[in-house]
Amino acid sequence: MSKKSKKEVSREIGLEVGYLCGNYFLKMNHLHYGYWKEGLELDITNLHIAQDEYAKLVISHIPKSVKTILDVGCGTGQIDKLLLDKGFKVDCLSPSNYLNSKIRELLGDRSNIYESTYEELQTEKRYDMIQFCESFQYIDIEKALSNTHKFLNKNGYMLICDIFKKDVQGKCALSGGHRLYKFNELIGKAPFKLIEQLDITGQTAPNMDLMNDVIQNVVRPAINAGVRLAESRQATAVKVIKWLYRKKIEKLKTKYCSENRTGEEFKKFKLYQLLLYQKID
Ligand SMILES: C[S@@+](CC[C@H](N)C(=O)[O-])C[C@H]1O[C@@H](n2cnc3c(N)ncnc32)[C@H](O)[C@@H]1O
Incomplete structure (x- = not known):
């Protein structure tokens, strides 16, 4: 595997920390957004239920003919456990060494785990669905589409459940997602036909309100308290560190602590959709 970029390393560590905290404090097993069904109270302690609903939603859209699945970016392997228990043959792919060790504990030898990015995957195996x-x-995007076409059996399926950036004016406080126009342009030229498209932005946006609440009411005050403590002990050193890293600190504040990181902002700038495509040979 080629050397990971700084961005890839910080993303993997972010996921690892997210999993450790979420699993320990909130019984979360997955690393995706929750799917907030009507009637489920928007409370952080219900996030694991919303995540299970998301997994159920994805599984309910698997076409009947599918027997073998490759799960790309499989996170903790929890969806894969559900799929294996339902009788599917499932292989997992993730570049994260730490998460893969968790998947091995969870799945044992029931699944083959590729420790690689999808862009770099090399295998002779072919699947009914990716x-x-x-x-x-x-x-x-281009590499994902060409690899998926290559690794699918004849008439195989590609299921994508993810965020896309809408083409709207203004600056969004939330990161994440490929540009929708770019994806549409590339998938339009690729040998796949659209079978199903489901907009789940409304059911996933509440996650942003929850996270915003945690950041504003727990993370931010906790960091401020830590800084105050450090200032009371080493005022000059803290001053110097703040000045040296002022640009980085400002960037982090804008990226993670902006009060605009809400469900409304998410609905304005993002589209969360479940897409099912069939390969055209
Ligand atoms: C937000 S997590 C989602 C995990 C899981 N699919 C779930 O639903 O809980 C994103 C996943 O994508 C993986 N990932 C990141 N970059 C990747 C790449 N280039 N190729 C394959 N997987 C990647 C991460 O390791 C992680 O497992």
């Missing part, structure tokens, strides 16, 4: 649950956004 799925991307909130992982498509991290993969180069």
Whole structure:
């Protein structure tokens, strides 16, 4: 595997920390957004239920003919456990060494795990369906489409459940997702036909309100308290560090602590959709 970029390393560590905290404090097993069904109270302690609903939604859209699946960017392998229990043959792919060790604990030898990015995957195996649950956004679109066409059996399926950036004016406080116009342009030229398209932006946007609440009411005050403590002990050193890293600190504040990171902002700038395509040979 080629050397990981700084961005890839920080993304993997972010996912690892997210998984450790979410799993320990909130019983979360997955690394995706929750799907907030009507009636489910928007409360952080319900996030694991919403995540299970997301997994159920994805599984309910698998075509009947599918027997073998490759899960690209499989996170913790929880969806794969559900799929294996339902009788599918499932292989997993993830570039994360830490998450892969968790998947091995969970799945044992029931699944073959490729420790690689999808862009670099090399295999002779072919699958009836290749799925991307909130992982498509991290993969180069052209490479994802060409690899998927190559690794699918005849008439195989590609299932994508992920965020896309809408083409609207203004600056969005939230990152994530390929540009929708770019994806539409490339998929339009690729040998796939659209079978199903489901907009789940409304059911996933509440995650942003939850995260915003945690950041504004827990993370931010906790960081401020830590800084105050450090200032009370080493005022000059803190001043110097703040000045040296002022640009980085400002960037982090804008990226993670902006109060605009809400469900409304998400609905304005993003589209979260489940897409099912069939390969054309
Ligand atoms: C947000 S997590 C989603 C995990 C899982 N699919 C789920 O639904 O819980 C994104 C996943 O994409 C993986 N990923 C990131 N870059 C990738 C790449 N270039 N190729 C394949 N997987 C990648 C990460 O390691 C992680 O497992």
